Amino acid sequence: MIREQRMKKRYAAEKRFQFLGVVSIGISIFFVCLLLFKVFSTGSTAFFKTTIQTEVDFDKKLLELEDIKNPTLKQIKEAEFFDVTYKAATSLYPYKNDEEEKSVKLLLGGNYEYEIKSYLLKNPKMLGKKVIIELTASDDLDQLHKGNFPRNIPEDRRRLNNFQLNVYDNLVEQGKIGSSISDYFLFSGDSRDPEIAGVAGAVIGSFFSIIICLIISFPIALMAAVYLEEFAPKNVITDIIEININNLAAVPSIVFGLLGLGMLLGVFGMPRSTALVGGMTLSLMTLPTIIIACRASLKAVPPSIREGALAIGASKVQTVCHHVVPLAMPGTLSGTIIGLAQALGETAPLLLIGMVAFVVDVPSVPTDPSTSLPVQIYLWSESAERGFVEKTSATIMLLIGFLVIMNSLAVWARQKFERKW
Amino acid sequence: MSNKNKITAKQVSVFYGSKQALFDVDLNIAEKEVTALIGPSGCGKSTFIRCLNRMNDVIDICKVEGNIEIDGQDIYDNSVDVVQLREKVGMVFQKPNPFPKSIYENISYGPNIHGIAKDKTHMDEIVETSLKRAALWDEVKDRLDQPGTGLSGGQQQRLCIARAISINPEVILMDEPCSALDPIATAKIESLIDELKSLYTIAIVTHSMAQAARVSQHTGFFHLGKLIEFDSTEKIFKNPEDKMTQDYITGRFG
Numbered sequence: 001m002i003r004e005q006r007m008k009k010r011y012a013a014e015k016r017f018q019f020l021g022v023v024s025i026g027i028s029i030f031f032v033c034l035l036l037f038k039v040f041s042t043g044s045t046a047f048f049k050t051t052i053q054t055e056v057d058f059d060k061k062l063l064e065l066e067d068i069k070n071p072t073l074k075q076i077k078e079a080e081f082f083d084v085t086y087k088a089a090t091s092l093y094p095y096k097n098d099e100e101e102k103s104v105k106l107l108l109g110g111n112y113e114y115e116i117k118s119y120l121l122k123n124p125k126m127l128g129k130k131v132i133i134e135l136t137a138s139d140d141l142d143q144l145h146k147g148n149f150p151r152n153i154p155e156d157r158r159r160l161n162n163f164q165l166n167v168y169d170n171l172v173e174q175g176k177i178g179s180s181i182s183d184y185f186l187f188s189g190d191s192r193d194p195e196i197a198g199v200a201g202a203v204i205g206s207f208f209s210i211i212i213c214l215i216i217s218f219p220i221a222l223m224a225a226v227y228l229e230e231f232a233p234k235n236v237i238t239d240i241i242e243i244n245i246n247n248l249a250a251v252p253s254i255v256f257g258l259l260g261l262g263m264l265l266g267v268f269g270m271p272r273s274t275a276l277v278g279g280m281t282l283s284l285m286t287l288p289t290i291i292i293a294c295r296a297s298l299k300a301v302p303p304s305i306r307e308g309a310l311a312i313g314a315s316k317v318q319t320v321c322h323h324v325v326p327l328a329m330p331g332t333l334s335g336t337i338i339g340l341a342q343a344l345g346e347t348a349p350l351l352l353i354g355m356v357a358f359v360v361d362v363p364s365v366p367t368d369p370s371t372s373l374p375v376q377i378y379l380w381s382e383s384a385e386r387g388f389v390e391k392t393s394a395t396i397m398l399l400i401g402f403l404v405i406m407n408s409l410a411v412w413a414r415q416k417f418e419r420k421w
Numbered sequence: 422m423s424n425k426n427k428i429t430a431k432q433v434s435v436f437y438g439s440k441q442a443l444f445d446v447d448l449n450i451a452e453k454e455v456t457a458l459i460g461p462s463g464c465g466k467s468t469f470i471r472c473l474n475r476m477n478d479v480i481d482i483c484k485v486e487g488n489i490e491i492d493g494q495d496i497y498d499n500s501v502d503v504v505q506l507r508e509k510v511g512m513v514f515q516k517p518n519p520f521p522k523s524i525y526e527n528i529s530y531g532p533n534i535h536g537i538a539k540d541k542t543h544m545d546e547i548v549e550t551s552l553k554r555a556a557l558w559d560e561v562k563d564r565l566d567q568p569g570t571g572l573s574g575g576q577q578q579r580l581c582i583a584r585a586i587s588i589n590p591e592v593i594l595m596d597e598p599c600s601a602l603d604p605i606a607t608a609k610i611e612s613l614i615d616e617l618k619s620l621y622t623i624a625i626v627t628h629s630m631a632q633a634a635r636v637s638q639h640t641g642f643f644h645l646g647k648l649i650e651f652d653s654t655e656k657i658f659k660n661p662e663d664k665m666t667q668d669y670i671t672g673r674f675g
Binding site for chain 2: 233304305307308309310312313315318322323327
C-alpha cells in the first residue's frame with residue numbers, strides 16, 4: 001500500500017517536472033513567434049514601394065535642346081529638366097490654385113525629378129516623345145495605399161488633405177497607382193524621405209566593421225588562448241589574467257564604446273563615424289568572448305593526443321600547431337562566428353564613436369563615414385514619419401536574417417570540421 | 422647471461438607537489454630485453470616509466486630527484502634536449518591514442534618532424550617497415566589513407582606501436598598497453614613485444630601477472646612507491662625473496 005503510494009507520488013512528480021519543461025519551452029517559442037510575427041507583418045511592406053504612372057513629355061523645347069540636332073548623352077545630362085518634371089508632376093490632376101498645385105506635386109516621392117532624368121539618360125531615344133513612367137510615390141501616398149493611414153479622421157490631423165485624397169482616389173480609378181519591389185530599400189543609403197531611404201549604407205558599414213573586427217580579434221584571441229592554455233605556467237599572474245578575461249566578457253558594451261572614444265578617437269585621432277573605428281571598438285568587445293570560446297575548445301582536446309605527439313619527440317610548439325589547434329578549430333571557429341554575430345547586433349559602443357551620424361552616401365572603404373544595421377534601426381525608430389516604422393521592422397528582418405545565417409554557419413563549421421576520436 | 426644495462430636508475434624519487442610518489446628507486450633495464458614492472462594501482466610503476474622519457478615534464482608540479490642514465494648519459498642533465506631524448510625513447514600508452522589523421526600520416530608524422538625520410542619513396546618504406554614490424558601491414562595496406570581512429574582497439578594500439586618505432590628508437594616504454602584490449606588483441610600485442618625485443622629495449626608496465634611472466638625477462642615489483650623486489654622474471658615468479666611479492670603474484674593482495 002505504502003509502496004504503491006510512493007510510486008504514484010514519484011510518477012506524479014516526474015510528470016509535473018516534464019510539464020514544467022514543456023511549458024517553459026512553449027512560452028519561449030510563443031514570444032519568439034510573437035516577435036517574428038510583429039516584425040514581419042510590419043516590415044515586409046517596406047520591400048515594396050507605391051508607384052504612380054505619370055506621363056512625361058520629353059519635349060526638346062522644354063529641355064532647351066531644340067537647337068541641337070542629335071544631342072549627346074552629356075548634353076542631355078546638362079539639359080534643363082525643370083520644366084519637364086514640373087509638367088509631369090502637375091499633369092497628375094487638374095488643380096485650381098497654388099495650394100492645390102503644391103498638394104499634387106507632393107504626391108510624388110522626393111526623388112522623382114532624378115527618376116525622370118535617369119529614365120531619359122537610359123533611353124535617349126525617347127527624346128522628343130511622350131512616355132508613361134512609373135514614378136515612386138511620396139511616403140504619405142505610399143502609406144495611404146498600404147492602408148497604414150486612416151482616412152476617417154479630421155483633415156487637420158491627417159498628413160494628406162482632402163484634395164490629395166481625391167487625387168489619390170481618382171488615380172486609383174484610372175489604374176495609375178501600382179506597387180513594385182523597392183530598389184531604394186536595398187540599394188541606396190539613408191535619406192530624410194522614407195520612400196527613398198535604404199539600408200545599403202548600413203549593410204556595407206556593418207560588413208566592414210565585422211571584417212575588421214574579425215581580422216583584429218581572431219588572431220589575437222587565438223594566440224592568447226593558445227598561450228594561456230598550452231604554454232603559460234599556472235601561477236598568480238595567469239590566474240589574474242584569466243579572471244580579468246572572464247570579467248571583461250561581462251563588461252557592458254557601452255564601456256568599450258567609451259574606450260574606443262577615448263583611445264581611438266581621442267588619443268590616436270582616428271576618423272570618427274567610420275567602420276574602421278567601429279570594427280576596432282567591436283573587436284575590443286568580442287576579444288574576451290572569443291578567447292573564452294577558444295580556450296574551451298582547446299581544453300576539450302583530449303590530453304592523450306598531446307602525449308602521443310610529445311612521446312614521439314614533437315616539440316611543444318609542434319604538438320600545439322600540428323595537433324591541438326587543428327582539433328580545436330571547429331569549436332574555435334564557431335565561437336568566433338558567434339562572437340562576431342554578437343558584434344553585428346551591437347549598438348551602444350557604435351553610438352559613442354559617432355557611427356550614429358546621418359550618412360547618405362554608401363561607404364566604399366572602411367574609412368568612409370557610415371552607420372551599421374543596429375544603429376540604423378535605432379535611428380529610424382526615432383524618426384517621426386510613418387514610412388520609417390516599416391523600414392525599421394524591415395531592417396530588423398535583415399539583421400535577424402544575417403544573424404541566422406551567421407549562427408547556421410557556426411553550426412555548419414562545427415559539424416564540418418569536427419573529428420571523432 | 423643478462424645483457425648490458427641500457428638504463429640505470431639510481432635513487433629516483435618523484436614528488437607531485439608535496440606528495441611523494443616514488444621513494445629511492447634503483448633499477449636497471451637491460452638492453453634488448455623486456456623488463457616488466459608490476460604492482461597494485463597507484464604503486465608508482467607508471468610514474469617511474471614516465472620518468473624515462475621525461476613525460477613527467479609536462480606536469481607542472483612534478484619534481485624528479487635522483488639520477489637516470491641512458492647509455493651513461495644523465496637524461497635530466499641540463500644539456501639534454503628533451504625532444505632528442507624522446508626520439509630515442511619512444512612510448513606507447515594505456516589507451517590507444519592514434520592521431521585523428523590517416524593511417525599513413527600517423528606513421529609518417531614522427532619521421533617528418535625529425536627529418537628522417539629523404540624523399541617520398543623513403544617515407545613509404547619507413548611506413549611499410551614500421552607497420553610490418555607492428556604486425557599491422559597486412560591488415561591496413563589497402564587503406565593507408567583512411568583515418569587511424571577507424572581501426573579496432575587492438576589495431577589502434579599496434580598502430581601506436583608502429584608510430585613509436587617509425588623513428589627508430591632505442592627504447593620503447595609501454596604503459597599498460599593491453600589494458601583496454603580484449604584477450605585476442607592482447608595476445609597479438611604480446612607476440613609482437615616478443616619479436617620487437619630483438620631490436621629494441623622494452624620496458625612494460627602491466628597489471629597482468631601472467632603477461633609479465635609471458636613477455637618479460639626481468640620483473641620489478643612496486644608497492645606504495647617503493648621498488649620491493651627486482652630480479653629475473655623466472656626468479657620473481659617461482660621463488661620471490663620478499664613476502665609481499667609472493668603474496669601479490671599469488672593473488673593474495675593487490
